[in-house]
Amino acid sequence: MNTLTFYSNYYNHHQKALCDAFHDLLGEGFTFVETMPMEEFRSGMGWGEDYPRYVIKTYESEENEEKARKLALSSDLVIMGTAPEYYIEPRIAENKIVFRYSERPLKEGFIKFFIPRLTKKYIHLHVRNRKKDVYILAASAFTSYDFKKMFGSYPDKCYKFAYFPKHYVYETDELFERKEKEERKAGAVTVLWEGRMIRLKRADLLIRAAAKLHNEGYDLRLKMVGDGDEKEKLIALAERLGISGITEFEGFQKPDEARQKMANAEIYVMTSNKLEGWGSVIYEALNAGCAVIASSACGATPWLVRSGRTGEVFRSGSVDSLADKLRNLLRDENLRRNLGLAAYKQMHDLWNPQVAASRVIELYNALSKGEDTPFEEGPLSKAQIIKNNWFRE
Secondary structure, rough: OOOOEEEEEOOOHHHHHHHHHHHHHHHHHHEEOOOOOEEEEEOOOOOOOOOOOOOHHHHHHHHHHHHHHHHHHHOEEEOOOOOOOHHHHHHHHHOOOOOEEEEEOOOOHHHHHHHHHHHHHHHOOOOOOOOEEEEEEEEOHHHHHHHHOOOOOOOOOEEEEOOOOOOOOHHHHHHHHHHHHHHHHHHHHHEEOOOOOOOHHOOHHHHHHHHHHHHHOOEEEEEEEOOOOOOOHHHHHHHHHOHHHEEEOOOOOOOOHHHHHHHHHHHEEOOOOOOOOOOHHHHHHHOOOOEEEEOOOOOHHHHHHOOOOOOOOOOOOOOOHHHHHHHHEEEEEEHHHHHHHHHHHHHHHHHHHHHHHHHHHHHHHHHHHOOOOOOOOOOEEHHHHHOOOOOOO
């Protein structure tokens, strides 16, 4: 393969590392097509990136728009994210290979499929193309399940993928000495949470679980990093439950700053409900060697967090389940370290942008020859059906 074009709404730090890896492999043969300016609230969170030469902004000129349309047909492979469908319709008509980059389409529930305009859209985009050379790069462990419910769209054509933020390389002894130093400075085990403080993120679950453990006599500190509509409610909740003295609220951090806080933390908790399509903070915290406790409903959890091996999983929405997992980690320093080491190794060896980019090319080459994926685990291995109720404690 010589040419690959990736279409998405905008270029950001969740895309950059993977795109750089594609560019390293293909050079001038790789192009990223940005189809709209980034929303102000995202750029204000530090999502904006300096644009490398491989990015084309279609909204800046008719020339760029025309180039993007031509690349959609002439490229060996097209990856289609959130972008106008007209770019790839001629390509699909000629049955050229397309990889759709997709979270789960029915995270709000199957009821969406009965909304007439959405039903028409899903049939047009997915059901009618089920026998074409269109494949799914699934950015959620639940993507295959949702597409199967759409009249069996993309049968046996979904592959494990992710959002791939920058991969940090650490010397593990130094990383864990850093975490221990931070724990000594804080005088207790710090439990970190980062993200937008909005309802679907369910940060309240961690505050309630921490209060429960604090009342049981466990010594911990909460660090809540982020901002949003729920922040004042969360501050009030911590005060009402009597843990405002052990809870620190910080505002938004730039991506690199947020990653440094993960490298300092022993425990990271991800609390979102099923409206969280992927959950990049899980990926980032595992890469930082944290002992991660993740909600069972997040798209990244079933693939990246293996209970008792690379982290812990709690039942989404359950304070008691979260408290149980957190209690075990607070009790056992060795468990925290062992989970963090295994998490870092998993991300370093397998789930990183360089591996993902090279495997995209290998999968394309295999499919072009009428073969299937050569990978049995990790990125671009088959994404099997995982249902919403997959988790068992």
